[in-house]
Amino acid sequence: MEVEHNKIDRISIPHRSRGIGSWVGAVWGWLDARTGLALPLRKFFTYPVPLYVHKNVLYSLGGVSLISLALQLFSGILMTFYYDPGISSAYDSVDYITYTLPAGWLVRGVHVYNASALVILLFLHLLRTYFMGAYKKPREITWMAGVLMLLVVLGFAFTGALLPWDQSGYWATKVGMEIAGSTPLAGTWIKRILQGGSILGQATLTRFYVLHVLLLPLGILSLVILHIHQLRYHGIAPAITEKGKRDSKKFVPFFPHWMTLDAMIGTALLILLIFVSWNWRAPLEFPADPTSADFIPRPQWYFLSLYQMLKYFPGPLEPVAAILLPGALIGGLLALPFIDRSEERRPWRRPLATALAIAVISAIVVLTVLATL
Ligand code: HEM
Numbered sequence: 001m002e003v004e005h006n007k008i009d010r011i012s013i014p015h016r017s018r019g020i021g022s023w024v025g026a027v028w029g030w031l032d033a034r035t036g037l038a039l040p041l042r043k044f045f046t047y048p049v050p051l052y053v054h055k056n057v058l059y060s061l062g063g064v065s066l067i068s069l070a071l072q073l074f075s076g077i078l079m080t081f082y083y084d085p086g087i088s089s090a091y092d093s094v095d096y097i098t099y100t101l102p103a104g105w106l107v108r109g110v111h112v113y114n115a116s117a118l119v120i121l122l123f124l125h126l127l128r129t130y131f132m133g134a135y136k137k138p139r140e141i142t143w144m145a146g147v148l149m150l151l152v153v154l155g156f157a158f159t160g161a162l163l164p165w166d167q168s169g170y171w172a173t174k175v176g177m178e179i180a181g182s183t184p185l186a187g188t189w190i191k192r193i194l195q196g197g198s199i200l201g202q203a204t205l206t207r208f209y210v211l212h213v214l215l216l217p218l219g220i221l222s223l224v225i226l227h228i229h230q231l232r233y234h235g236i237a238p239a240i241t242e243k244g245k246r247d248s249k250k251f252v253p254f255f256p257h258w259m260t261l262d263a264m265i266g267t268a269l270l271i272l273l274i275f276v277s278w279n280w281r282a283p284l285e286f287p288a289d290p291t292s293a294d295f296i297p298r299p300q301w302y303f304l305s306l307y308q309m310l311k312y313f314p315g316p317l318e319p320v321a322a323i324l325l326p327g328a329l330i331g332g333l334l335a336l337p338f339i340d341r342s343e344e345r346r347p348w349r350r351p352l353a354t355a356l357a358i359a360v361i362s363a364i365v366v367l368t369v370l371a372t373l
Pocket of ligand 1: 135
């Protein structure tokens with residue numbers, strides 16, 4: 001028996017003295033022998049990336065969007081432990097998270113402010129891929145999955161606003177429901193489905209909650225997988241500048257080269273979110289009061305351009321601003337790779353596409369500014 005013990009000591013002591021690395025290696029070896037994960041993971045992280053992508057912040061917008069999305073899902077999951085989706089308890093649960101729960105202000109702050117950051121990042125990422133013609137053949141699916149993700153993110157914003165059941169969320173949703181109701185032919189039907197009946201009440205909150213914490217997350221996760229798969233399958237689009245073309249023949253591994261800049265910007269984003277959350281508590285108005293007709297509804301800033309446009313199309317013309325123009329923009333974005341089939345990617349050689357984008361961006365910015373005056 002004693003001999004056996006000695007044997008164990010002789011084997012285990014030198015093993016332990018090699019430090020934590022050998023333990024990690026041993027556990028990893030054990031896992032790999034059972035799952036075969038090491039090879040695909042190594043392939044993923046050592047994927048060769050052309051040099052023109054490396055250290056170019058424009059190519060980090062997608063990766064940082066992914067980090068921002070992960071932060072959003074993580075902070076959202078934490079909040080579901082305390083959030084209560086009932087019309088008589090939702091407000092109190094959000095108030096508790098914001099003002100009483102230890103670090104609740106931080107989790108909710110990150111969730112609320114990061115929602116805006118994600119919209120901005122996605123918009124910039126869309127512009128980068130648009131101006132560099134990255135939507136063209138064979139990246140149609142990458143692009144369309146991106147457009148759908150942007151829509152899902154706006155869906156998150158719309159459904160999330162109602163969850164605190166405060167005045168601003170309630171009345172913004174009321175306006176949103178009127179807009180949905182003005183859809184030609186199917187308006188009444190869409191409004192009833194979303195609202196869960198003829199009034200904005202418990203059924204609406206339940207539906208928005210299920211959409212916000214279950215269906216939209218499932219949707220966006222599936223789209224992220226499709227987007228990243230397509231990206232890896234086709235590789236990043238060819239460079240458009242002369243310097244980039246010269247760098248196209250040289251490659252660096254995805255990890256740590258490309259990932260480092262993304263991780264650095266992601267960390268800066270997190271620090272900024274903590275700073276903002278610390279200094280300004282995420283807003284919570286008075287509890288929703290369906291009888292207070294004097295409350296002026298104000299949508300989140302990213303819906304302001306739409307809100308402003310509605311003012312120029314009063315009465316029976318409302319569906320033009322509410323449904324037709326945004327619908328044409330989204331439909332146009334989805335169909336873009338099939339409409340613009342030329343192989344030219346340089347924005348200065350695609351004057352029509354470039355001018356069109358500048359006109360749409362200017363219109364969105366001007367309408368948003370006008371709405372804040
Ligand atoms: C949560 C949403 C999104 C995530 C996480 C995401 C992630 C990424 C990542 C990591 C890349 C590679 C790096 C880069 O090009 O920046 C990429 C590329 C790409 N993304 Fe996105 N993206 C999202 C939304 C969008 C949107 C809204 C669009 C446009 C409508 C879009 C279109 C594209 C295209 C076309 C590429 C290929 C770029 C190329 O080959 O040069 N993505 N995306």
